[in-house]
Amino acid sequence: MLVQDQITDQNALTYFARRGVAPQWRVFLRAMMETLESHLDHGAREGLLRMVGARMASLMPLPACGTLDELESRMNDTLAIADWGYVQxxxxxxxxxxxxRHVAAPMVGTHADLTGSWVGSVLEGLYGSWLGNQPGAEPGIHVRRVGPDGGAMLLRYARG
Incomplete structure (x- = not known):
C-alpha cells in the first residue's frame, strides 16, 4: 500500500469515526470530557472512563464463546448495534x-485531546470486561492501549 493510500484510509476512518457521533451528542460529549479534564487528573479520568466502558459491557453482555472467531463475531454484532465501529x-x-484492533470508534475531540483518543480508555474497560467474563478468563489480565494504528485503536489483552 502506498503512503498516499494509508493517509486516505486514515482520513476516511477518522471521518467515519467522527460522523458516527450523532450531532445531538457531540456537544454533550465534548462538554462532559472537557469538564472531566478540568476537574480530574489524568489517572482519575482514565480510571473513570474504564469504569464507563465496563458498565457498557454489563449493559451489552456477550454470551460465552468457544473460539476467538466467535468472540470477534459477537463483539462486532454488539458494536454494530451501538454504532461503535468494529474489532479485529x-x-x-x-x-x-x-x-x-478497534476501527471507527466514535470520537469527539476536546481542546486538550483534539483526536478524541479518550475513547481508548472506554474501550479498555469495555473489552476488559467482555474478555474477563469469557469462560477460562484469568483474573488480573487487563486490556491496555498500545496506541493508534492508522485510523484505528490498537489494544492488547495480556498479563502485565
Missing part, C-alpha cells in the same frame, strides 16, 4: 497476547 482480533502466541 488476533492472537500473538509467542507473547501470550490477544491483540484487538
Amino acid at each position: 482480533i488476533s492472537l500473538d502466541v509467542n507473547n501470550r497476547t490477544v491483540m484487538l
Whole structure:
C-alpha cells in the first residue's frame, strides 16, 4: 500500500469515526470530557472512563464463546448495534497476547485531546470486561492501549 493510500484510509476512518457521533451528542460529549479534564487528573479520568466502558459491557453482555472467531463475531454484532465501529482480533502466541484492533470508534475531540483518543480508555474497560467474563478468563489480565494504528485503536489483552 502506498503512503498516499494509508493517509486516505486514515482520513476516511477518522471521518467515519467522527460522523458516527450523532450531532445531538457531540456537544454533550465534548462538554462532559472537557469538564472531566478540568476537574480530574489524568489517572482519575482514565480510571473513570474504564469504569464507563465496563458498565457498557454489563449493559451489552456477550454470551460465552468457544473460539476467538466467535468472540470477534459477537463483539462486532454488539458494536454494530451501538454504532461503535468494529474489532479485529488476533492472537500473538509467542507473547501470550490477544491483540484487538478497534476501527471507527466514535470520537469527539476536546481542546486538550483534539483526536478524541479518550475513547481508548472506554474501550479498555469495555473489552476488559467482555474478555474477563469469557469462560477460562484469568483474573488480573487487563486490556491496555498500545496506541493508534492508522485510523484505528490498537489494544492488547495480556498479563502485565
